[in-house]
Amino acid sequence: MAGGLSLNRVLIAMLQKNVHDHVEWPLRLEAFLQLVEAAGFEVIETVLQTRIRTHGGMVFGRGKVAEIATLVAMEKIDVVAIYNVLTSMQKYNLQQQFGVPVLDRYEVVLRVFEQEAxxxxxxxxxxxxxxxxxxxxxxxxxxxxxxxxxxxRRGGRGPxxxxxxxxxxxxxxxxxxxxxELARHRREHRQRMRKRYELGVPMVCLVGCYNAGKTSLFNALTGAEKEVSDRPFTTLASKWSMTVNPEIFFADTIGFALDLDPELISAFQLNLDDMRASDVVLLVVDATDLLQLLKMKLESSLDILRATGIDEARIIVVLNKVDSVDAEHLEEVTSLVNERFGLPTVKVSAKTEWNLDLLTEQIRGLYSQMGALSPPAP
Ligand SMILES: Nc1nc2c(ncn2[C@@H]2O[C@H](COP(=O)(O)OP(=O)(O)OP(=O)(O)O)[C@@H](O)[C@H]2O)c(=O)[nH]1
Ligand SMILES: [Mg+2]
Missing domain, CATH: 1.20.58 (Methane Monooxygenase Hydroxylase; Chain G, domain 1)
Structure with missing residues (x-):
């Protein structure tokens, strides 16, 4: 578990509903596996079922459920982690079948968050x-x-x-x-936001999937020394910091993930307030990712930003880690973002601090084109 003292043996199971997809599901499964490991588990087995329809009561078909139950017993599995998000009834039924706790993707991510909070x-x-x-x-x-x-029993309520x-x-x-208590924190948070608005300085938020390098970039831009790591969701709480020349407020905040559940991210309303309050949103991507994965992460991130109410015209995609990619891949990534997503890009390296001047120039340009947002309601 947390701290790596004793690892629970985990079986991962995934229901893959798109029978025509041969490309995306392995990437989704791999991303889930990383989160399961980050939650402190040791992955022993992986089971996949391809099936167009979800079984209402148990997600997987009966045969597959029996197969998993046998593996659980044979491999001394402690926990079954399911990629798909379960209804309460499905979770209950599967626990009865497997005889061990069952976690879905929502709960796995929640565990990782809890370790970092x-x-x-x-x-x-x-x-x-x-x-x-x-x-x-x-x-x-x-x-x-x-x-x-x-x-x-007959009638009445038992104990x-x-x-x-x-x-x-x-x-x-x-x-x-x-x-x-959260409502009180949110009110105070908004008051602090209004104070920042009164200064008339552009507000810029760094968003994107975990490990994209948001905090590294925030540190490089502002001189802060926030924790950076390969662990998923190293950053949870937002932090604002102002640069002086030029004057810009930057915010580093919580990361997204592939297939992050909308309900889970909506629990982070204070972080979402930071994104909503930003005149410019830097969507940081890891340019070293495979093109397909990068595309899927961009889609996931844009879905969340859209649901949060962010105007796409205020987004700049920052292609980070260019110190570690070859020119050909970088070209492919750039045209994917520009042409397929219709979004502007800036290439940077947070590590070597390369091209940060151009980034701030682009921020200033977009800010003067779009104007400042109006302050949030008190
Ligand atoms: N090569 C290279 N590595 C980088 C760069 N920027 C960040 N990294 C590495 O990428 C990993 C993740 O960096 P973070 O800055 O913690 O990423 P993050 O987006 O803040 O991640 P979360 O807080 O988990 O959402 C770390 O190992 C960094 O050292 C870069 O420009 N080049
Ligand atoms: Mg971070």
Whole structure:
């Protein structure tokens, strides 16, 4: 687990619903595997099923479920991690079948986030995400348990039923408490944002998938010394810092991932506020990624930005890590972004601090073309 003391043996399973896709699913599975490992697990087995339709109750077909159950027993698997996002009923059914805890992609990412969360706001946002996910699961698992108990009793509520309602009540109370505290933090956050607006300095946010090099670039631009690493989601809390010549406010914030669940990212409203408040959004990509992977990550990131309400005309794609790519690949990446996505690009290296002047020039150019955003409502 966290800290690498004892690794839980994990089986990964994925339902692949697009039978014509032979290119994307291995990349999606690989990205999921990285997250499972980052959550502190040791991956022992991987099982894939290609099937057009999801099995309503158990995601996978019966034969595949039986195959996984056998592997779980044979390989002494501790946890089954499922790429697909499960309903509470599916999670419950699969746990019954496998006899070990089952986590879906949402919960795996949540675990990685939890390992990195050090500040109060990130912890609260994660608490809320976890509580909201656990609520329907408690309902399903407890009502299934009560159904099994009930034939033995006649009428009235048994002690199990009272405990169940008390448990739900407790979760509801905690959700209300966390929501209230978060709302206070969000108000304070907005007040700080308004103070920045009053200075009339361009506000620029760095976004993109984890490991793209956002923090490295933020450090190179502002002289900050924030933690940089190969671990997914090293950065959770946003940080703003101003450069003097030229005057620009930069924000480094939470990373995205391939197939990041919209509900999970929407738990990070304070981070999304930073993105929404930005006059220019730098979408940082790792130019060393394979073209196909880079394209998929761009699509995922743009989906999140769109859902957040970011105007695409305010986005500049920053192709980072050009110190480590050959010219031919860089050309392919550039034309993909320019032509396929219709977005402007700047090539930089956060590591060698190459081309950062051109980047700030482009930021100033887009800012004067688009104008400043109006301040957020109090
Ligand atoms: N070669 C090369 N490596 C880089 C460059 N920029 C960042 N890296 C490396 O990429 C990895 C991720 O860098 P970070 O700056 O932590 O990435 P991030 O986007 O902030 O990641 P999260 O905080 O997890 O979202 C680190 O190992 C960096 O050293 C670059 O310009 N060139
Ligand atoms: Mg970072």
């Amino acid at each position: 050090r500040d109060r706001v990130s912890q609260l946002q994660l608490d809320l995400a976890r509580l909201q996910k656990s609520f329907p699961y408690i309902k399903v698992s407890e009502s299934e348990r009560l159904l099994k108990e009930r034939p033995a 199990g039923e009272y405990a169940y309602h008390a448990q739900l009540q407790q979760v509801r109370k905690r959700i209300a408490k966390v929501t209230k």
